[in-house]
Amino acid sequence: MVLFALAACSGPLDRDQLHGEVEDVHALAAEARLLFEKDVPQPFFAVHRQMLADKIDEAIEKLARGVKDDDLEPDRQNAYALARALEPIVRAGDDPDAIVPIEHLLAGIDTRLSP
Amino acid sequence: MKWLEILLGVMTSLGGFVDIGELVFTAQAGATFGYSLLWAIAIGTVGIIVYSEMCGRIAAVARQPVFVVIRQRMGKRVGFVVWLASTIVNVATCAGEVGGVAIVLKLLLGLGGWWLPLAVAGVLIFLIAVLPFKWIERTFGLAGLTMIVFFVAFAAIHPEWHKLGRDMLPNLPSLSGHEWMLYAYMVVGILSSVMMPYEVYFYSSGGIEDGWKPSDLKVNRANTIVGFTLGSMLAMAILVLGADVFGPRAIDPDTVGSSALLVGVPLGSTGVVLALIGMLAAIAGAAVETALAGAYNFAQYFGFKWGRSRPLRETKRFDAAWMVIFLFAGIVMATGIDPILIVELSVMLAVLCLPFTYLPILLSADDTMLMGKHKNGPITKVLGWVFFVIICICSLAAPYLLVATDMGKY
Numbered sequence: 001m002v003l004f005a006l007a008a009c010s011g012p013l014d015r016d017q018l019h020g021e022v023e024d025v026h027a028l029a030a031e032a033r034l035l036f037e038k039d040v041p042q043p044f045f046a047v048h049r050q051m052l053a054d055k056i057d058e059a060i061e062k063l064a065r066g067v068k069d070d071d072l073e074p075d076r077q078n079a080y081a082l083a084r085a086l087e088p089i090v091r092a093g094d095d096p097d098a099i100v101p102i103e104h105l106l107a108g109i110d111t112r113l114s115p
Numbered sequence: 116m117k118w119l120e121i122l123l124g125v126m127t128s129l130g131g132f133v134d135i136g137e138l139v140f141t142a143q144a145g146a147t148f149g150y151s152l153l154w155a156i157a158i159g160t161v162g163i164i165v166y167s168e169m170c171g172r173i174a175a176v177a178r179q180p181v182f183v184v185i186r187q188r189m190g191k192r193v194g195f196v197v198w199l200a201s202t203i204v205n206v207a208t209c210a211g212e213v214g215g216v217a218i219v220l221k222l223l224l225g226l227g228g229w230w231l232p233l234a235v236a237g238v239l240i241f242l243i244a245v246l247p248f249k250w251i252e253r254t255f256g257l258a259g260l261t262m263i264v265f266f267v268a269f270a271a272i273h274p275e276w277h278k279l280g281r282d283m284l285p286n287l288p289s290l291s292g293h294e295w296m297l298y299a300y301m302v303v304g305i306l307s308s309v310m311m312p313y314e315v316y317f318y319s320s321g322g323i324e325d326g327w328k329p330s331d332l333k334v335n336r337a338n339t340i341v342g343f344t345l346g347s348m349l350a351m352a353i354l355v356l357g358a359d360v361f362g363p364r365a366i367d368p369d370t371v372g373s374s375a376l377l378v379g380v381p382l383g384s385t386g387v388v389l390a391l392i393g394m395l396a397a398i399a400g401a402a403v404e405t406a407l408a409g410a411y412n413f414a415q416y417f418g419f420k421w422g423r424s425r426p427l428r429e430t431k432r433f434d435a436a437w438m439v440i441f442l443f444a445g446i447v448m449a450t451g452i453d454p455i456l457i458v459e460l461s462v463m464l465a466v467l468c469l470p471f472t473y474l475p476i477l478l479s480a481d482d483t484m485l486m487g488k489h490k491n492g493p494i495t496k497v498l499g500w501v502f503f504v505i506i507c508i509c510s511l512a513a514p515y516l517l518v519a520t521d522m523g524k525y
Binding site: 016017020023024026027030031034035038039040041042043044046047048051052055107 | 221222223224225226293361364365366367368369370372373375376379380383384387388391521524
């Protein structure tokens with residue numbers, strides 16, 4: 001059962017999986033912006049920010065796997081570039097405003113891929 | 116009855132309702148489907164109350180813990196398979212909880228490296244070795260009450276009470292296509308994590324450790340009703356916070372820090388610190404619960420002496436078992452595996468053990484020879500069978516849903 005599930009997590013992405021990854025990066029961007037805006041303890045801010053950046057890294061790896069359907073390739077490439085741009089902003093943690101345009105662009109891909 | 120006597124139920128329920136997996140999974144359920152999964156927590160709560168009351172009653176009247184009951188009812192061979200599967204679940208969950216404690220410490224103090232899970236395992240081994248059982252349940256039961264900060268945050272966001280009341284009853288939201296799969300996955304995930312088998316293993320053995328007798332049946336009832344209702348209300352508060360704080364922002368929380376941020380939005384910096392302290396206590400309690408449950412099952416299945424209320428020299432194999440489980444958990448987590456992934460997988464594996472754990476409890480609690488006048492009444496009997504059917508449906512659906520939703524991802 002677990003092996004089945006793990007096997008489904010490797011290889012090129014289908015439409016649902018690509019949508020899931022874009023949704024994930026979008027959600028991580030939104031969470032990072034919330035974290036930057038709120039008054040939270042410094043150790044929490046530093047550690048949680050790194051965890052979010054690590055999650056974006058994981059999504060980048062998955063987006064790099066390619067897609068099964070050529071029609072999805074432009075969306076994959078856009079999502080990949082946006083995730084790559086987002087990661088250093090979240091890891092550095094000093095510019096919440098830089099996240100907003102990335103979030104909007106991700107939302108556009110998200111909507112287009114919605115089943 | 117003194118109020119301290121219900122701390123066994125409080126500790127057991129916090130370990131089931133707000134362990135590391137549930138903290139994240141429940142917030143995710145709220146962020147994805149709003150309040151509409153509250154009913155799954157409500158139904159699961161009734162189920163776990165019914166079954167833990169039964170196994171506590173068996174412990175008080177017949178002095179039999181759950182794994183002795185399983186071996187007697189299912190036979191040695193089937194009993195062995197159940198023991199093996201439940202051991203994998205207990206050890207994996209314990210590893211996830213130890214990893215969770217390490218993450219919360221890191222979020223709280225800003226320090227830590229690969230060695231932190233090993234240090235956590237070492238501290239927990241020390242605490243369990245020096246504390247008598249009564250003090251284990253008091254320490255982790257009372258410390259877990261700091262999770263009440265989630266109630267405060269829940270009140271601070273002014274939830275929609277009419278929607279909350281409506282969604283406590285089973286309902287089907289308007290969803291399309293594949294969303295149904297994800298919804299079903301979350302229903303099964305919530306029901307099975309609320310009814311995780313280690314809760315009844317720990318609770319029934321804890322009742323025997325506390326020396327329960329038939330005259331303690333009221334204590335048993337109070338433990339199950341108060342303890343599990345408290346855990347359930349906390350889980351509901353987290354789900355509502357997930358729906359109202361993360362839902363509108365399109366955030367899909369999948370880290371431990373996200374759950375603390377839920378409290379930080381309405382209560383600020385102090386709220387985050389209190390939430391992390393509460394989470395630390397609850398997750399550490401869950402680690403202790405799963406390690407001891409694993410050791411109880413081992414000793415009870417193979418017929419060794421067991422109990423933390425006995426001196427260490429009398430129960431060497433039992434004590435070695437929980438120490439090995441903690442050490443293994445620390446080593447696994449030091450490799451950097453995601454603890455939430457491990458706990459979510461173990462929840463789905465646990466679903467397969469549920470029927471084999473709960474059927475023997477139901478049969479024994481209904482056995483006149485064993486229980487005499489304390490056997491199940493008509494209401495408990497009906498509820499027991501209804502929940503057994505629900506558990507079986509979850510067991511059959513879980514493998515399919517796990518694969519179809521890519522472990523709840525799509």
